[in-house]
Amino acid sequence: MLAFRAMAEARIALVEDEPDLAEVLRFNLAKAGFEVDVIPRGDLALEEVRRRPPQLILLDLMLPGLDGLEVTRALKRDPATARIPLVMLTAKAEEVDRIVGLELGADDYIPKPFSPREVVLRIRAVLRRHAGEPEAEARLEAGGIVLDTAAHRSEVNGVEIPLTATEFRLLRILMERRGRVQSRARLLADVWGYAEDVDSRTVDTHVRRLRRKLGPEADRLETVIGVGYRLQG
Numbered sequence: 001m002l003a004f005r006a007m008a009e010a011r012i013a014l015v016e017d018e019p020d021l022a023e024v025l026r027f028n029l030a031k032a033g034f035e036v037d038v039i040p041r042g043d044l045a046l047e048e049v050r051r052r053p054p055q056l057i058l059l060d061l062m063l064p065g066l067d068g069l070e071v072t073r074a075l076k077r078d079p080a081t082a083r084i085p086l087v088m089l090t091a092k093a094e095e096v097d098r099i100v101g102l103e104l105g106a107d108d109y110i111p112k113p114f115s116p117r118e119v120v121l122r123i124r125a126v127l128r129r130h131a132g133e134p135e136a137e138a139r140l141e142a143g144g145i146v147l148d149t150a151a152h153r154s155e156v157n158g159v160e161i162p163l164t165a166t167e168f169r170l171l172r173i174l175m176e177r178r179g180r181v182q183s184r185a186r187l188l189a190d191v192w193g194y195a196e197d198v199d200s201r202t203v204d205t206h207v208r209r210l211r212r213k214l215g216p217e218a219d220r221l222e223t224v225i226g227v228g229y230r231l232q233g
């Protein structure tokens with residue numbers, strides 16, 4: 001009941017410049033119980049989100065004003081908006097790698113064409129994941145890696161490293177379960193909130209980026225061939 005109430009109150013900023021597509025999405029999201037603000041331009045989206053932060057941003061990649069990548073970068077740079085979950089809509093399959101590979105911090109992406117039902121399911125998964133994040137927890141340490149989950153800070157050998165929301169969650173789960181192998185499916189479920197099979201390259205891409213950021217401590221994040229990943233404590 002609580003979950004349902006939280007869901008019904010979630011407000012989504014839908015940033016999409018194609019009126020027909022925006023209307024189909026708005027209609028289906030409203031039917032699913034979400035409040036939806038449709039914003040047709042990237043620059044306006046930035047203003048609106050800063051003025052009245054939504055619970056989630058559903059963002060098209062190709063937009064007039066500022067494109068989706070520029071909007072994402074600006075939002076993730078600003079501490080006031082950095083933690084708002086952001087789901088990207090992409091027109092082309094090849095854009096997906098670009099989005100996942102860039103230092104952007106989108107929480108999920110949905111390739112076009114998509115069914116409105118799929119969009120609703122993905123949004124629920126992202127919101128559930130965010131709602132499930134504990135506000136405060138112990139400080140986690142593995143060698144030179146320190147995570148302060150309450151302050152959302154990460155350090156390697158005393159130097160703060162900037163992690164995206166997804167990278168932080170991934171590292172936190174690996175640290176909480178250090179020494180134990182985590183399969184890609186397990187990580188997809190626990191970090192991304194997916195119950196079903198989703199392309200597990202998402203996990204590999206994020207692990208690669210995380211390793212780069214861990215620098216001298218990168219070797220702690222081991223690949224267990226054919227299984228998944230493990231963080232050595």
Ligand code: CA
Pocket residue numbers: 016017018060061062063
């Ligand atoms: Ca567009």
